[in-house]
Amino acid sequence: MRDSANIKISWSPLALVFPESDKWLQVLAALPLGISNMYLVFPSQDPLDRADFNAVEYINTLFPTEQSLANIDEVVNKIRLKIRRLDDNIRTVVRGQTNVGQDGRQALEEAQKAIQQLFGKIKDIKDKAEKSEQMVKEITRDIKQLDHAKRHLTTSITTLNHLHMLAGGVDSLEAMTRRRQYGEVANLLQGVMNVLEHFQKYMGIPQIRQLSERVKAAQTELGQQILADFEEAFPSQGTKRPGGPSNVLRDACLVANILDPRIKQEIIKKFIKQHLSEYLVLFQENQDVAWLDKIDRRYAWVKRQLVDYEEKYGRMFPREWYMTERIAVEFCHVTRAELAKIMRARAKEIEVKLLLFAIQRTTNFEGFLAKRFSGCTLTDGTLKKLESPPPSTNPFLEDEPTPEMEELAIEKGELDQPKKPKAPDNPFHGIVSKCFEPHLYVYIESQDKNLGELIDRFVADFKTQGPPKPNTDEGGTVLPSCADLFVYYKKCMVQCSQLSTGEPMIALTTIFQKYLREYAWKILSGNLPKTTTSSGGLTISSLLKEKEGSEVAKFTLEELSLICSILSTAEYCLATTQQLEEKLKEKVDVSLTERINLTGEMDTFSTVISSSIQLLVQDLDAACDPALTAMSKMQWQNVEHVGDQSPYVTSVILHIKQNVPIIRDNLASTRKYFTQFCIKFANSFIPKFITHLFKCKPISMVGAEQLLLDTHSLKMVLLDLPSIGSQVVRKAPASYTKIVVKGMTRAEMILKVVMAPHEPLVVFVDNYIKLLTDCNPETFQKILDMKGLKRSEQSSMLELLRQRLPTPPSGAEGSSSLSLMAPTPEQESSRIRKLEKLIKKRL
Numbered sequence: 001m002r003d004s005a006n007i008k009i010s011w012s013p014l015a016l017v018f019p020e021s022d023k024w025l026q027v028l029a030a031l032p033l034g035i036s037n038m039y040l041v042f043p044s045q046d047p048l049d050r051a052d053f054n055a056v057e058y059i060n061t062l063f064p065t066e067q068s069l070a071n072i073d074e075v076v077n078k079i080r081l082k083i084r085r086l087d088d089n090i091r092t093v094v095r096g097q098t099n100v101g102q103d104g105r106q107a108l109e110e111a112q113k114a115i116q117q118l119f120g121k122i123k124d125i126k127d128k129a130e131k132s133e134q135m136v137k138e139i140t141r142d143i144k145q146l147d148h149a150k151r152h153l154t155t156s157i158t159t160l161n162h163l164h165m166l167a168g169g170v171d172s173l174e175a176m177t178r179r180r181q182y183g184e185v186a187n188l189l190q191g192v193m194n195v196l197e198h199f200q201k202y203m204g205i206p207q208i209r210q211l212s213e214r215v216k217a218a219q220t221e222l223g224q225q226i227l228a229d230f231e232e233a234f235p236s237q238g239t240k241r242p243g244g245p246s247n248v249l250r251d252a253c254l255v256a257n258i259l260d261p262r263i264k265q266e267i268i269k270k271f272i273k274q275h276l277s278e279y280l281v282l283f284q285e286n287q288d289v290a291w292l293d294k295i296d297r298r299y300a301w302v303k304r305q306l307v308d309y310e311e312k313y314g315r316m317f318p319r320e321w322y323m324t325e326r327i328a329v330e331f332c333h334v335t336r337a338e339l340a341k342i343m344r345a346r347a348k349e350i351e352v353k354l355l356l357f358a359i360q361r362t363t364n365f366e367g368f369l370a371k372r373f374s375g376c377t378l379t380d381g382t383l384k385k386l387e388s389p390p391p392s393t394n395p396f397l398e399d400e401p402t403p404e405m406e407e408l409a410i411e412k413g414e415l416d417q418p419k420k421p422k423a424p425d426n427p428f429h430g431i432v433s434k435c436f437e438p439h440l441y442v443y444i445e446s447q448d449k450n451l452g453e454l455i456d457r458f459v460a461d462f463k464t465q466g467p468p469k470p471n472t473d474e475g476g477t478v479l480p481s482c483a484d485l486f487v488y489y490k491k492c493m494v495q496c497s498q499l500s501t502g503e504p505m506i507a508l509t510t511i512f513q514k515y516l517r518e519y520a521w522k523i524l525s526g527n528l529p530k531t532t533t534s535s536g537g538l539t540i541s542s543l544l545k546e547k548e549g550s551e552v553a554k555f556t557l558e559e560l561s562l563i564c565s566i567l568s569t570a571e572y573c574l575a576t577t578q579q580l581e582e583k584l585k586e587k588v589d590v591s592l593t594e595r596i597n598l599t600g601e602m603d604t605f606s607t608v609i610s611s612s613i614q615l616l617v618q619d620l621d622a623a624c625d626p627a628l629t630a631m632s633k634m635q636w637q638n639v640e641h642v643g644d645q646s647p648y649v650t651s652v653i654l655h656i657k658q659n660v661p662i663i664r665d666n667l668a669s670t671r672k673y674f675t676q677f678c679i680k681f682a683n684s685f686i687p688k689f690i691t692h693l694f695k696c697k698p699i700s701m702v703g704a705e706q707l708l709l710d711t712h713s714l715k716m717v718l719l720d721l722p723s724i725g726s727q728v729v730r731k732a733p734a735s736y737t738k739i740v741v742k743g744m745t746r747a748e749m750i751l752k753v754v755m756a757p758h759e760p761l762v763v764f765v766d767n768y769i770k771l772l773t774d775c776n777p778e779t780f781q782k783i784l785d786m787k788g789l790k791r792s793e794q795s796s797m798l799e800l801l802r803q804r805l806p807t808p809p810s811g812a813e814g815s816s817s818l819s820l821m822a823p824t825p826e827q828e829s830s831r832i833r834k835l836e837k838l839i840k841k842r843l
Helices: 004-017 021-041 055-062 067-179 182-197 206-233 247-258 261-275 277-282 292-313 323-345 352-372 403-412 433-439 441-465 480-499 503-527 540-544 557-587 590-595 599-633 647-666 671-694 701-719 734-755 761-771 777-787 791-804 809-821 826-842
Strands: none
Touching: 067 182, 067 206, 182 206, 182 247, 206 247, 206 261, 247 261, 261 277, 261 323, 277 292, 277 323, 292 323, 292 352, 323 352, 323 433, 352 433, 352 441, 352 480, 433 480, 441 480, 441 503, 480 503, 480 557, 503 557, 503 590, 503 599, 557 599, 557 647, 599 647, 599 671, 647 671, 647 701, 671 701, 671 734, 671 777, 701 734, 734 761, 734 777, 761 791, 777 791
């Protein structure tokens, strides 16, 4: 939009050329209102067609400068031509609309006539269609009757054929049954039963019902006859067996497949019972071979019997009966019951070695069965398949390693990844060995005793062999007893899981928890060096005369290495205990997983780690105490000039350089705990340094500058603490750097407040509030004591501080900004600049 001056200049020549400019302005301004709706239907790029048309802007666009007015005649002619064309178009449209109403009425009448004609034609077509349909129905009526007659006739012929087959089949079946022709009966019986199914809807007819009853009677007679034949061939009493299989019995088995399943089960039951009758006699409870030490003979006997069965009776029974596997499964059930009974009677005679021997031989036999048979009969009839853990749904778990692989992984510390619980591939697992589960308390008690002896041996070895030698090349040394303990744990866990995944695993877990705690207290915490309460501090004179090679630390190099080794061992135990808990949960029954919880033992190892770190911090902290005491007892008001760092700073740096590299090298494999050590030392040393800083009183201006220089030196050393004395410079952790910067900056701010002149009072108090964010009156009074002010002077300044503290944030900010802008004395300014130059020169 141009300003008013431009508008007047643009329109002044237009008014000269076109006297009726006001009228045209009105026309141009009204144009957008007339074409706004039409613009939606017929889009146009012409500015005159825009809904927001502005005549003044349009004219200014045509004549942007005074020089462009030279073409005004041409522009006016173009506009007049456009107006003339628009008038012609409007006139043509108006004339064309005069005849629209009459033409529309005429078109409507023609459309109505066409609709009436169309309706009449549709009605004629509908009438003709109805007549055609009636004609088709009359034609097809006779065809449908013939079709129904044909269907009924076909059904009748088929039913008569089936009836003839059924009647003849029943007669033949009864005759063959009397002659024991089981081979022909097997084929005929199946056909008769199939045909009889077609007459289920005709059972109301007496003749059909009679044939059905004859078939059922024939089936019953066949079943009783076959059972009698098997009883005769394999009598329950007596020990002699026929020399070989009978063809009649083989065909009888084929018939039994078709009869009621109970006939088949009865045959199998009687045959297996008769086949195992010798076993029950040979291995009676009072026989010497029935005890656990001769359990191999049981499994050898059944292997011979299976071979004998295959040779003599393998072809008599159908293959789909799986008779060999059924004999083996029934033998397992009988053996489990017999072993359970004899072990209850002679429980006092069971020893660990004997129990493990019997379990090992039994599990080997179960493995033999898994290789020989599929286990399909375990879900058939009364035999039930042993429950197995449900498969894991976690796709990220790996397959279960072998016990040897697990032990190797424990020694290498490579059990970080969770493993996939492997469901037993052996369907016969526990089918016999489950009888040993009630007596596994003997095994648990034995492991309790063995672990107790193992812990005692670890304690004795530590006392005789001493702590591990310092390790500065490969990182911290883990006590070898730790790996031995967990290897033994894994062996026990794998062995027990093979015996049982129920309550014995829970009992074994309780034993594990007991000796994990004992290892933590007897081996780890019990061998941590003890701190002494005697103050071995140095005097001020001895500190000032201290040489570079002097020893101040309470712990020796061997003791520091021992603490680090115990810390590394505790960390290894913590991680491995967590993995042990996961493994136990994988191997135990799902219903018992909630009862396995080693959190308490992991907390115990965490306590050992915290105690070790605290010992390291206390040792280095105590080594620095004499230097801080010497700092607080120096006469800071007598310092005449600022020099290099003070002797107490050199002493602190010396102790840090002596302890930290040893600790860092021994904790190289547990870097996070070294970081914790650094953080805890900073949190302990910095507050103690500030406490001793407040004891330095009175302080002169030069003394405060020297202390500020010393504080800055300590700050640089603390920032470099994680990598001090190391050839590889690593950036300190951000969390540690933040603690050091925050604490030592506070110490520097305290000294800067001490260095500032206390007059004028308002400026001094405002500087204190600005530099120290805590604004504590107690801290303010300590600073005044450091400056050496009298109590009378301090009271007025404390009162002024209390008045300044409750001010609102905006007022406080304003006062702070005023205090910053207030001029300081020249002497203070020059001293601070000289101090900053000295610090920069040292850096």
